[in-house]
Amino acid sequence: MASPARKPVVPDYTVKAGAHERTVKAGTRQRALIAALALFDAQGVEATTIEQVRDAAEVSIGSLYHHFGSREGLVTALYEDLLERYRIALMAELSKHDTPRSFLDTFVKTHIAWSVRHPDAARFLAEHRYHRAVTMAEAKLQRGTAEFMRPLMLLFRPAVEAGILKPVAPDVLISLVVGPVQAWLRSHRAGKASLRPDLAAKQLADTIWDAIAVPTTARKTRKT
Amino acid sequence: MASPARKPVVPDYTVKAGAHERTVKAGTRQRALIAALALFDAQGVEATTIEQVRDAAEVSIGSLYHHFGSREGLVTALYEDLLERYRIALMAELSKHDTPRSFLDTFVKTHIAWSVRHPDAARFLAEHRYHRAVTMAEAKLQRGTAEFMRPLMLLFRPAVEAGILKPVAPDVLISLVVGPVQAWLRSHRAGKASLRPDLAAKQLADTIWDAIAVPTTARKTRKT
DNA sequence: TAATTTTCTAGAAAAATATTCTAATCAATC
DNA sequence: GATTGATTAGAATATTTTTCTAGAAAATTA
CATH class of the missing domain: 1.10.357.10 (Tetracycline Repressor, domain 2)
Structure with missing residues (x-):
């Protein structure tokens, strides 16, 4: 159920340099976290749905649940x-x-x-x-x-x-x-x-x- | 939609005296708030559903929505x-x-x-x-x-x-x-x-x- | 007090949302 | 290049929130 080993160590973060917005493609997990933070910040946690995260992160529902187990798991992660x-x-x-x-x-x-x-x-x-x-x-x-x-x-x-x-x-x-x-x-x-x-x-x-x-x-x- | 006037002034709170547990019957709104607080405290806000509040407060869903407008309205109230x-x-x-x-x-x-x-x-x-x-x-x-x-x-x-x-x-x-x-x-x-x-x-x-x-x-x- | 209006209660129906599940894809190892 | 395990995909299902219509209670008016 819950993610098994997966070290909480943070992999390489996507940084965009100035105006060029060179968003380096990051892994699914990282993309989801970045998208989630943006959504949470814009509209609050309670108001954002898994589907919104899926759309913003361009990640499937299945992947989301694979990586985080649940909605709350995403928040905690x-x-x-x-x-x-x-x-x-x-x-x-x-x-x-x-x-x-x-x-x-x-x-x-x-x-x-x-x-x-x-x-x-x-x-x-x-x-x-x-x-x-x-x-x-x-x-x-x-x-x-x-x-x-x-x-x-x-x-x-x-x-x-x-x-x-x-x-x-x-x-x-x-x-x-x-x-x-x-x-x-x-x-x-x-x-x-x-x-x-x-x-x-x-x-x-x-x-x-x-x-x-x-x-x-x-x-x-x-x-x- | 949202509750119109309804002063935020707090009506008489239910107090139980010692062991006798004489819970004075309070109004629907107050019962809902009391039940909600107990549930929120026990399991957290995100984890408690409107139905649980309905059961605990012995109030109908309709009344809940009449008084608070939405789930979030209950929390805010x-x-x-x-x-x-x-x-x-x-x-x-x-x-x-x-x-x-x-x-x-x-x-x-x-x-x-x-x-x-x-x-x-x-x-x-x-x-x-x-x-x-x-x-x-x-x-x-x-x-x-x-x-x-x-x-x-x-x-x-x-x-x-x-x-x-x-x-x-x-x-x-x-x-x-x-x-x-x-x-x-x-x-x-x-x-x-x-x-x-x-x-x-x-x-x-x-x-x-x-x-x-x-x-x-x-x-x-x-x-x- | 009877009639009328407004507020409140009820719960079934509908809409929105979260989660599960099965199959398909991909990546690594033998 | 087969096999295995991890990941992705999204349709199907389950849960939860919200709406809606009707009836009951309370307040107001005559």
Whole structure:
């Protein structure tokens, strides 16, 4: 029934260069995902039918069901595909930094920049972060937010012990970092943001730092 | 087609007192909404059919369509109904406070407490905050997050001018307040929260305050 | 209260949509 | 170049949503 092995590793994405629109022919699965994202972004997930995906992707119904098992399977597959792209983009940047502060700056900046550059993907991911099927799939895969947060926690925990970050619960710490960024992006998507993304990223990173860091004036050395 | 006037004002909700389960008979519309919420919470929105709602609510298909116009109409109506309840509960608490700090504390505490007390409603609202139909309905009604944030901004703007709060963009300010709370609730729903809700509320309010407030050590009087 | 109008309820019929199934094609391996 | 497994195709089937017509209840008017 469900697709058996098929690694979630993302194959070569179709990129069109500027005006030439040189859409490299991709495999059935990839074509379906691309078409689905476009449709979902334009009219919402609930409103798009399998037939619309078939027409847009020029793929038969049979192939669609062969690859994704069901309508919901398509949605979940797209979510995982996009999440993986996002994760790779984020990790590539994060790996360059190793202090809590630069880590935070980079996280906020990269997250926002990526979301602005890929509005359709970012919107889809945001809309579906809360979805049942996705949540369950994440739970099974041990992925999702938790996965992204692991390196963050790895870096933050020692900082907490060193007295650089406040001794708040890990989930509170993560919420303070991730929450504002997601909330701002939502307002940005809704057209209610007053700031350019890069400026907002700056303000967010600065203020979030004040939320999580022990003020330098009050900082004492601990343990030794 | 669509329901014409029918005020979104919420009629008397069915409450069952303790073990006696005295479910007061409510109107068709209300029965449908209650049944829908239970089904949505148990199996997700996409997975529940109109027929299931009909059976659970003991209401005919015709009535369902008469009241809500469509399947999506039911979802939207439920969203608006629950949002209104939440809004009323929140405003009742917020109206008692008039300094930025106590306002923040109350907002965080009330939001979390209400979400914990009404897990099904809170989860539904969270899942659908990002939904297309709901977003559009909100835009039309000028409601949603913006509505809640108005009193908050009304209080915060002067505080920014007085130098008590940092001079950050309004949307950033709101994101800093709302984002962490929503993010924490999500982790709580997923069973990943390590803290009791009331303690988390305390930590969140304290840290969010540090994010948005000008530190007392650096506070200068402005404008006279 | 009786007549009249409007709103609401009912469920069968129709339309739209998702899923299954069987056969045909393609690609790789022996 | 046969055999095997994976993929594609789309007609047939099953499920689900929506419409439609008629009757019941409630509200309104006389």
